[in-house]
Amino acid sequence: MFDWLQFFRPTPPFSGGVLLDMHKITDASPIADCPLPEVLIHPLKQHIGASCELLVSVGDHVFRGQKIGKSKGYVSAPVHAGTSGKVVRIEDHIVPHPSGLGMPCIFIEADGLDQSIEAKNSITDWINHAPSLLREQVRLAGITGLGGAGFPTYIKLLKDQRHPIHTVVLNGIECEPWLTHDHRLMIEHSDAIVEGLAILLHLVGSPRGVIAIEDNKPIAILAMQQAIDAYTSNAKNQAAIIMVVQSLPTRYPQGSEKQLIQAITGQEVPAGKLPMHTGVLCQNIASTEAIYRAIVQGKPLTERVITVSGDALPIPANLRVRLGTPMRFVFSHCGLRQWDGIQIVHGGPMMGERLKNAEAPVVKSTTGLLAMARNTLMAEHQGEEPCIRCGHCSEVCPIHLVPNMLADFTRQEQFDKAESYQLFDCIECGCCSHVCPSHIPLVHYFRYGKGQLAQIRKEKSFAEASRQRSEQRNSRIVQEKAAKAARRSRVRQQAKKILPPETKDDQP
Amino acid sequence: MIIHLSPPHQHGGDSIQASMLSVIFALLPASLCAVWLFGWLAVWQILTCIGVCMLSEWVAMRMMKRVSRLHDGSAALTGLLLALILPAATPWWMSIMGAVFAIILGKQVYGGLGYNPFNPALSARVILLISFPLAMTSWLIPAQAMPAGVDLYDISTTLALFFGGPEAMGQTLDAITMASPLGYVKDDARQGISVALSLQTHGYSYLDAFIGKETGSMGETSALALLIGGIILISRNTIRWHIPVSYLLTVAVLAAIFNTIDGDRFAPPLFHLLAGGLMLCAFFMATDPVSSPMGVKGHVVFGVGCGVLTWVIRTWGGYPEGAMFAVLLMNCAVPFIDHYFRPRVYGHQRKTP
Numbered sequence: 001m002f003d004w005l006q007f008f009r010p011t012p013p014f015s016g017g018v019l020l021d022m023h024k025i026t027d028a029s030p031i032a033d034c035p036l037p038e039v040l041i042h043p044l045k046q047h048i049g050a051s052c053e054l055l056v057s058v059g060d061h062v063f064r065g066q067k068i069g070k071s072k073g074y075v076s077a078p079v080h081a082g083t084s085g086k087v088v089r090i091e092d093h094i095v096p097h098p099s100g101l102g103m104p105c106i107f108i109e110a111d112g113l114d115q116s117i118e119a120k121n122s123i124t125d126w127i128n129h130a131p132s133l134l135r136e137q138v139r140l141a142g143i144t145g146l147g148g149a150g151f152p153t154y155i156k157l158l159k160d161q162r163h164p165i166h167t168v169v170l171n172g173i174e175c176e177p178w179l180t181h182d183h184r185l186m187i188e189h190s191d192a193i194v195e196g197l198a199i200l201l202h203l204v205g206s207p208r209g210v211i212a213i214e215d216n217k218p219i220a221i222l223a224m225q226q227a228i229d230a231y232t233s234n235a236k237n238q239a240a241i242i243m244v245v246q247s248l249p250t251r252y253p254q255g256s257e258k259q260l261i262q263a264i265t266g267q268e269v270p271a272g273k274l275p276m277h278t279g280v281l282c283q284n285i286a287s288t289e290a291i292y293r294a295i296v297q298g299k300p301l302t303e304r305v306i307t308v309s310g311d312a313l314p315i316p317a318n319l320r321v322r323l324g325t326p327m328r329f330v331f332s333h334c335g336l337r338q339w340d341g342i343q344i345v346h347g348g349p350m351m352g353e354r355l356k357n358a359e360a361p362v363v364k365s366t367t368g369l370l371a372m373a374r375n376t377l378m379a380e381h382q383g384e385e386p387c388i389r390c391g392h393c394s395e396v397c398p399i400h401l402v403p404n405m406l407a408d409f410t411r412q413e414q415f416d417k418a419e420s421y422q423l424f425d426c427i428e429c430g431c432c433s434h435v436c437p438s439h440i441p442l443v444h445y446f447r448y449g450k451g452q453l454a455q456i457r458k459e460k461s462f463a464e465a466s467r468q469r470s471e472q473r474n475s476r477i478v479q480e481k482a483a484k485a486a487r488r489s490r491v492r493q494q495a496k497k498i499l500p501p502e503t504k505d506d507q508p
Numbered sequence: 509m510i511i512h513l514s515p516p517h518q519h520g521g522d523s524i525q526a527s528m529l530s531v532i533f534a535l536l537p538a539s540l541c542a543v544w545l546f547g548w549l550a551v552w553q554i555l556t557c558i559g560v561c562m563l564s565e566w567v568a569m570r571m572m573k574r575v576s577r578l579h580d581g582s583a584a585l586t587g588l589l590l591a592l593i594l595p596a597a598t599p600w601w602m603s604i605m606g607a608v609f610a611i612i613l614g615k616q617v618y619g620g621l622g623y624n625p626f627n628p629a630l631s632a633r634v635i636l637l638i639s640f641p642l643a644m645t646s647w648l649i650p651a652q653a654m655p656a657g658v659d660l661y662d663i664s665t666t667l668a669l670f671f672g673g674p675e676a677m678g679q680t681l682d683a684i685t686m687a688s689p690l691g692y693v694k695d696d697a698r699q700g701i702s703v704a705l706s707l708q709t710h711g712y713s714y715l716d717a718f719i720g721k722e723t724g725s726m727g728e729t730s731a732l733a734l735l736i737g738g739i740i741l742i743s744r745n746t747i748r749w750h751i752p753v754s755y756l757l758t759v760a761v762l763a764a765i766f767n768t769i770d771g772d773r774f775a776p777p778l779f780h781l782l783a784g785g786l787m788l789c790a791f792f793m794a795t796d797p798v799s800s801p802m803g804v805k806g807h808v809v810f811g812v813g814c815g816v817l818t819w820v821i822r823t824w825g826g827y828p829e830g831a832m833f834a835v836l837l838m839n840c841a842v843p844f845i846d847h848y849f850r851p852r853v854y855g856h857q858r859k860t861p
Contacts, residue, residue, distance in 0.1 A: 385621075
């Protein structure tokens with residue numbers, strides 16, 4: 001319906017976007033503990049970056065929180081055992097990825113005792129510790145962005161003199177339909193989140209923290225406000241920091257980092273730059289809670305809160321699940337018995353991935369698990385109709401791209417053209433596909449185009465490198481020849497001086 | 509058929525069929541107005557155009573061995589639009605020709621739905637206008653003002669008129685048709701008669717023009733019905749308001765400026781807004797998604813272009829009405845507009861050309 005009052009309202013916090021059917025049926029269900037399965041499956045790579053190095057072998061006994069995969073390289077995060085037990089297998093297993101391909105995983109058979117490795121380095125007086133030390137603690141705890149992207153968190157926590165952070169934004173937007181885990185976390189663990197925010201402010205040396213929540217979560221807004229009041233009224237906490245809750249009008253994809261920064265600061269993140277270049281650090285609610293646990297309680301990341309929901313699930317719930325729990329176990333716990341005609345979605349319906357089966361484990365980037373009836377989802381074999389150029393896709397694009405033209409270029413394999421129309425700025429939020437009357441799978445085209453372009457770039461840089469190598473070789477040969485000639489003539493000159501002119505035996 | 513597993517997995521529920529039906533629904537007031545003014549004749553014209561358009565679409569799809577797309581309603585919409593921009597006295601074979609032109613030459617030769625550079629109904633109308641200038645500029649007198657003996661609310665009379673022409677009724681074309689306001693103002697201006705005098709001698713009334721009682725094509729006469737339809741379209745989010753508003757505003761502003769300079773030679777803005785096919789073109793033709801640009805900036809450029817061309821052709825061109833030529837000409841410029849008036853991409857200083 002056309003919004004006739006739009007001309008009288010203040011400009012929306014960010015342009016584009018859509019209003020979705022939210023289906024937040026688990027809004028009021030408290031976080032419950034999911035029981036322990038018999039076997040936990042820990043993939044060695046649950047984050048963006050390098051895969052972990054194996055630290056255990058089959059037959060080893062491990063404790064909960066024991067590091068079993070060591071991070072390799074800068075962009076990486078270690079993996080910890082989810083419970084105490086025996087390593088029974090180390091082999092490839094399906095991970096949450098639409099390809100259905102396997103990845104090396106550690107299988108731990110639970111001994112039922114669930115003994116934790118003794119908590120060390122629990123730092124309650126973190127304010128007296130150097131940020132670098134706390135940052136190392138976050139790194140060792142294996143915390144990654146728990147909002148779904150899975151980028152190692154500690155990297156973002158760098159205190160950089162060139163780009164001082166003026167605002168830390170906690171992302172409590174949760175704009176995906178169905179998902180409510182962040183909402184429940186904010187209500188039930190608001191104190192931990194506020195202290196986590198204080199730790200973040202200390203870590204990056206920022207004076208201001210903003211907790212951004214959409215206005216469809218009034219209870220969470222209230223809870224966070226009370227927690228902030230309680231925290232700042234405590235005399236022992238420093239008063240130099242400001243923490244506020246900011247309520248934002250509901251609109252998808254506000255939870256996207258770039259859109260959130262635009263909504264809060266009015267600034268755009270320049271193309272090719274990071275959010276920290278605008279002086280803003282965005283952090284997920286669940287990650288912040290994990291940071292609090294890692295520093296104040298000394299606990300590595302071994303569990304997370306997920307929403308298990310969907311229109312085909314008998315008992316939807318918000319569950320605190322041990323990482324590595326097989327999805328089938330979680331769904332069974334929520335009463336799913338009938339698997340026919342059900343599509344598992346890992347994450348939310350807008351940006352999550354369809355999985356072929358439920359054998360994969362819950363990993364760090366699992367925000368939610370949805371069991372959807374196939375007929376309520378966009379069909380896999382959607383008859384793509386011709387584009388009628390209605391322009392709805394570019395109206396809703398929060399990046400202001402022209403999706404239908406990009407899709408045309410990709411379809412016609414004009415990848416250079418697609419690149420000049422800024423294909424790489426697409427955040428794959430899915431708004432365009434969501435509103436397309438012709439059911440064109442635009443995001444699918446963009447992913448394909450990006451993949452092809454990356455390949456082309458790689459080949460180009462490879463060709464460029466070989467060209468440079470060959471040029472260098474040629475110039476080196478020329479130089480060597482010249483040097484040789486110069487040396488020879490010098491030797492000859494010297495010989496002329498020393499030897500009488502008639503001895504010419506050494507000439508070639 | 510591709511298998512796609514990429515997100516999103518939820519769809520908003522919009523479809524081509526829904527938007528086409530929405531436009532057809534928005535055309536209902538204008539269609540009813542046509543039936544009120546021209547009786548059963550309007551019904552025959554509309555049914556003929558819609559039927560022949562759908563048949564042509566079906567035949568074309570069969571010939572190209574494609575899956576029939578009749579269900580999406582785009583052919584029916586083209587038929588309805590074509591009927592509404594034809595004069596009520598158009599002979600049956602001309603209507604059929606127009607409908608075939610609209611679908612075959614206006615749409616299918618380019619590749620079908622979504623690929624036509626021009627609005628199909630408008631291009632058919634222009635082909636007919638150029639081929640049969642007399643028939644296309646003879647405007648039937650509305651039923652309320654018809655001379656005695658011709659009852660447009662009578663089925664047999666209208667069938668005779670539709671298939672046999674005025675001669676079958678023992679009438680001449682001149683007896684049952686009139687010039688349109690745009691037409692006589694233009695003719696009088698050539699003879700040096702001022703606009704005001706010309707309107708006065710022909711008994712022109714702004715209220716009649718608003719309601720639709722002045723002569724014109726079947727669905728074009730009533731500005732009121734078209735405005736209602738336009739508001740329906742905008743409030744249902746089928747079209748955005750930028751094209752019609754910028755189009756109508758441009759015509760009004762240009763007319764106002766020149767009317768102030770020389771009121772005898774240039775018609776006032778209200779006359780321009782209510783006359784001819786402007787309203788229908790602004791709300792239903794220029795906003796055709798396939799042949800119009802995308803994005804707000806593009807919409808405004810397109811609307812302003814249509815407005816300028818309409819006013820220029822009406823004032824200085826050879827034809828009394830310029831709206832359809834203006835829209836078709838601006839259709840040519842759409843790829844250009846789409847390329848140069850893209851929105852600025854998030855995080856980029858300005859767009860790369």
